[in-house]
Amino acid sequence: MPERQAAASVSLIRRIMRLVSILLPLLIALAAGHVAEGRPYINDKKAPEDSKDLLAIQKAVQEVLPKARAATVCIELGEGSGTGVIVSADGLILTAAHVSSGVGKKITVIMEDGARHKAETLGLVSDTDAAMARLTDKGPWPFVEMDRDQSTRLGDWVFSLGHSGGFEKERGSVVRLGRLVRMANSTWQSDCTLIGGDSGGPLFDLTGRLIGIHSRVGQQLGVNMHVPMSEYVNHWDAMMKSEFIGEGPFAKKPVKGNGFLGLATESAEDGLRVIKVGARTPAEKAGVKEGDIILRFNGKAFAKREEMRDELREMSAGDEVRLDIRRGGREQTITFELGER
Amino acid sequence: MNAKLPGLLAAIVLLGRTTAQQSLESDYRLTGPGVTSAFGAQRAVLQTSSAVILDGRREAGYGVVISADGFALAKSSEFSGLKKPALTIDRTKYEKVEVKGADQVWDVVLLKVDARDLVPVNYAPASDIAQGSWVVVNGATTRVNRRALAGIISAKPREIPLSGGAALGIVLKAGDKLEIEAVSDGSGAKEAGLRADDIITAIGGKPVKTVKDIAAALKDRKGGETVKVTYRRGRETKTSDVRLAAKGELFGQEMMSRNDAMSGEVSRRRSGFPRVIQHDVLANTSFIGGPVLDLEGRCLGMNIARANRAETFAIPAEELREIAERMIRAAR
Numbered sequence: 001m002p003e004r005q006a007a008a009s010v011s012l013i014r015r016i017m018r019l020v021s022i023l024l025p026l027l028i029a030l031a032a033g034h035v036a037e038g039r040p041y042i043n044d045k046k047a048p049e050d051s052k053d054l055l056a057i058q059k060a061v062q063e064v065l066p067k068a069r070a071a072t073v074c075i076e077l078g079e080g081s082g083t084g085v086i087v088s089a090d091g092l093i094l095t096a097a098h099v100s101s102g103v104g105k106k107i108t109v110i111m112e113d114g115a116r117h118k119a120e121t122l123g124l125v126s127d128t129d130a131a132m133a134r135l136t137d138k139g140p141w142p143f144v145e146m147d148r149d150q151s152t153r154l155g156d157w158v159f160s161l162g163h164s165g166g167f168e169k170e171r172g173s174v175v176r177l178g179r180l181v182r183m184a185n186s187t188w189q190s191d192c193t194l195i196g197g198d199s200g201g202p203l204f205d206l207t208g209r210l211i212g213i214h215s216r217v218g219q220q221l222g223v224n225m226h227v228p229m230s231e232y233v234n235h236w237d238a239m240m241k242s243e244f245i246g247e248g249p250f251a252k253k254p255v256k257g258n259g260f261l262g263l264a265t266e267s268a269e270d271g272l273r274v275i276k277v278g279a280r281t282p283a284e285k286a287g288v289k290e291g292d293i294i295l296r297f298n299g300k301a302f303a304k305r306e307e308m309r310d311e312l313r314e315m316s317a318g319d320e321v322r323l324d325i326r327r328g329g330r331e332q333t334i335t336f337e338l339g340e341r
Numbered sequence: 342m343n344a345k346l347p348g349l350l351a352a353i354v355l356l357g358r359t360t361a362q363q364s365l366e367s368d369y370r371l372t373g374p375g376v377t378s379a380f381g382a383q384r385a386v387l388q389t390s391s392a393v394i395l396d397g398r399r400e401a402g403y404g405v406v407i408s409a410d411g412f413a414l415a416k417s418s419e420f421s422g423l424k425k426p427a428l429t430i431d432r433t434k435y436e437k438v439e440v441k442g443a444d445q446v447w448d449v450v451l452l453k454v455d456a457r458d459l460v461p462v463n464y465a466p467a468s469d470i471a472q473g474s475w476v477v478v479n480g481a482t483t484r485v486n487r488r489a490l491a492g493i494i495s496a497k498p499r500e501i502p503l504s505g506g507a508a509l510g511i512v513l514k515a516g517d518k519l520e521i522e523a524v525s526d527g528s529g530a531k532e533a534g535l536r537a538d539d540i541i542t543a544i545g546g547k548p549v550k551t552v553k554d555i556a557a558a559l560k561d562r563k564g565g566e567t568v569k570v571t572y573r574r575g576r577e578t579k580t581s582d583v584r585l586a587a588k589g590e591l592f593g594q595e596m597m598s599r600n601d602a603m604s605g606e607v608s609r610r611r612s613g614f615p616r617v618i619q620h621d622v623l624a625n626t627s628f629i630g631g632p633v634l635d636l637e638g639r640c641l642g643m644n645i646a647r648a649n650r651a652e653t654f655a656i657p658a659e660e661l662r663e664i665a666e667r668m669i670r671a672a673r
Contacts, residue, residue: 047375051636054379054475058636061473061493155365159473159493164651170499175472176621176651177493179376181365191371193623193651221623221650222370 040206043156057177057206061159064208065175070142072173072202074110074163075099075119075133078337083162083173083201084109084133085210086143091135094146094232095200096215097124097250100131102318103242109135114169123239126253127246128186129215130231131200132239144202147209148233156180157206158190160224162198162214173201181222186231188212191222215250254316259338261312261321263288265305271295271326272302286336289327296324317341372480372623377489383477384489386638389460391631392452393429393482394420403479403631404452405643406430407665409459412672414665416630416645417443417450418527418610428454432485441672444664445532445584446565447656448610448645451668462632462640468618468657469498470635476620478644479631492622498657500563501648504612505589507562509555509570511535519549521572525591529584535572542578543571559585564613587612611646617654618642629653 042048042056071086075095082099086092093109100107100121109119117135124131135141152158157179164174178192190203194217203212203226212226235245244253262281265272272294277284294308295301298321302308315321317340324333368375377384392404392413401423404415413428420426420440428435435454442451472494480490510528514520519541524530543549544558545568562568567582590610606626618641620633626647633642633655642655656664 047369048379050379051382054636058473058475058493062471065473154363155369165649171496171619174619174621174651175493175495177473178371178623179365179369181370182363184363191623193621195649195651198651217650221625222372 038207039151040157043153043206046155057157060157060206061175061177064204064206065159067142068144068159068161068202068204068208069112069173069175071144072112072161072163074167074173074197075107075200076110076167077101077105077107081163081166081197082199083197083214085161085202085213086135086141087146087210088143089140091119091137091139091141092143093119093133093135094202094210094213095131095133096213096227097126097129097131098215099200100124100133101251102254103244105318106320107133109133110163110167112172114167123235123241123243123245124251125231125235125239125245126248126251128227128231129250130213130227130235130239131251132232144204145209146232147205147211147229150211150228150230152180152205152211154180154183158192158203158211159206160190160192160194160198160201160203160214160226162194162201164195165197174198178224183228186227187215188226188228190224190226192224193217193221194224254318256316257313258317258341259312259315259319260317260341261338265294265308267304268293272297272305272308274325282336282339286334288323288325288334291327293326294323295326295331296322298322299324312338371492372490377480377491380477380489380491383491383634383636383638384487386462386634387477387479387487387489387632389431390462390640391430391479391487393479393487394423394630395427395429395434396423397425400482400627401426402627402629403644404428405462405630405632405640405661405665406459407461408669409457409461411435411454411456411459412441412665412669413452413454414449414630414643414661414668415452416608416610417445417448419608419629420450420452428452429482429484430454430456430459442668444668445529447614447660447664449643449656449664449668451672453672463638464658464662465635465637465639465641466658468641468659470494470641472496475636476622476641477634477636478620478622478624479628480624481627490622490624490628492620492653494618495621496619496652498616498618501612501614501617501646501654503562503564503585503587503589505587507559507564507566507585508588508591509535509559509568509583510586510591511541513541513552519552519555528586528591529567530570533570533581533583535570535581535583536574538574540573541570542573543569543580545569546571563615565615585613606647607649608646611648611654614645614654614656616657616660617645618657620653620655621651622653 075082084093084095105121119135122132161173176192178190182189201214262278262283264276274292390406394402404413439453480488510525510530512523514522570583571580646654
């Protein structure tokens with residue numbers, strides 16, 4: 001008798017378990033405080049089973065792709081290129097910290113159609129690879145919605161966009177499909193393959209909402225890492241205020257006075273005469289020659305070399321300098337970045 | 342007592358789910374059997390209409406079956422290096438494989454095995470299908486069964502220009518004369534029969550006197566084009582059509598970029614194609630040469646180069662069909 005009772009309660013538990021497993025997606029959504037609207041049914045299946053399921057994924061991607069693509073931009077700065085995504089009509093861009101590489105840097109943004117625009121980097125989180133930038137022109141710009149509530153779940157189908165290897169107009173940004181395969185606090189992993197140039201690019205859910213930003217890859221093809229939206233949401237105000245957050249490794253904090261020009265000067269009649277340019281220095285690479293007269297340094301005229309030294313002490317490696325020089329009676333402007341001392 | 346059970350159970354299951362949320366089992370990732378098993382119909386097409394290329398016991402790539410009587414296409418530059426090639430189609434291994442022709446523009450070789458009643462691919466009516474559309478290619482095979490791997494069309498169809506610019510494939514001796522020192526293997530110059538000590542006198546009918554003249558004559562030339570090269574050999578003057586190849590690939594001077602370093606294996610010849618479609622299937626170079634199928638099992642193209650970790654190129658169905666028909670006609 002006691003045995004039979006045990007069996008009965010086991011079967012009851014089984015029945016309840018079955019019920020619970022049906023209710024589970026809903027329960028989890030409730031536990032998270034919301035039910036995601038328009039969540040594609042395919043995400044609550046372990047795997048697609050037939051062509052109907054496969055077509056559901058394909059159709060979802062194709063419906064939202066044009067809008068996602070229009071907001072995805074190539075970012076060029078210095079010698080490198082990455083990707084970013086516009087998230088507001090007035091031109092706010094989310095990207096990776098190792099792409100923006102600093103605060104207040106001037107960057108070039110290339111739209112899908114090849115149009116080039118000016119932008120400037122805002123704040124970044126250097127230890128998780130999140131960063132913001134803003135287009136200089138007011139817009140309105142094409143943009144995508146962000147999944148601020150982080151409603152995405154493990155195994156959800158996702159797609160990535162990015163200017164793999166740099167901007168190629170004939171190709172466009174490259175779309176890749178995958179699933180969310182790992183979720184840790186500040187890093188998500190998908191099996192959408194990424195390559196250099198994709199960094200800073202967007203990861204979308206099947207409804208076209210932005211859920212992550214591409215950061216880095218592992219050795220295996222299935223190991224592709226993204227910064228989740230929470231990193232942006234949690235540091236939103238500070239990033240908007242152009243703060244440099246964290247201690248790296250994805251961006252180096254500027255150190256005042258570590259900028260390096262690579263030339264020696266002496267006072268001349270109407271400025272500073274360059275008496276030596278070091279080999280392989282930023283000045284040499286930018287084309288500064290011995291004998292050039294520096295008329296202005298970042299717009300300021302200096303009569304003594306100590307004045308220029310004091311100005312340099314307020315700057316950091318990676319900062320831009322503009323030299324108005326005179327060479328053989330002709331004036332020209334040379335612009336380049338300071339090296340690291 | 343029972344009334345409290347569901348809540349408790351839910352909590353436990355929820356907890357279990359939270360822990361499991363760290364990582365998706367590999368079976369259900371993109372290349373896992375849980376996902377690829379949804380492509381059973383396409384796998385059946387790969388079983389009969391793709392050819393496994395073997396080099397001894399090693400799998401060396403794939404081919405596309407294009408006729409019932411034993412013709413198949415494969416990637417030429419990969420096939421030509423094999424020592425002991427054999428083909429497996431469906432469950433039959435063909436030890437004798439004849440090379441019946443090659444198209445250097447597309448890097449395609451025509452193979453023939455002694456077979457009847459093979460099932461050739463059924464070409465899709467158009468290869469320019471929407472981005473995001475599913476595609477299916479060969480995954481790692483067993484001796485008897487093909488496997489499917491899936492991805493999507495991921496960029497616009499387009500030309501892939503010659504990497505590093507166009508080259509004839511010759512190295513010149515130092516000096517004022519345009520005298521050949523060496524001819525590169527796999528180059529158009531080699532195919533056209535040019536050799537050391539020949540002296541280049543004209544390209545495309547225009548006389549050339551310096552290296553700069555040659556560079557100017559080759560500038561803006563496209564992959565697959567040929568140029569008329571006039572040269573002096575001893576007392577004779579000859580003219581040959583020379584196929585242009587990618588400078589970067591010919592001389593192995595292509596810089597090993599950071600992207601190459603993180604890509605793993607890439608195809609040696611991966612540029613200079615008149616038109617390709619692009620997909621994102623997650624695999625190494627092993628599926629190159631095999632068909633790209635759509636969800637209906639029709640052939641959208643043939644995998645021709647893995648360019649990097651995230652980009653694979655395929656010859657589009659329209660061009661593939663033309664190549665197949667032209668080469669079979671020439672071989673019969």
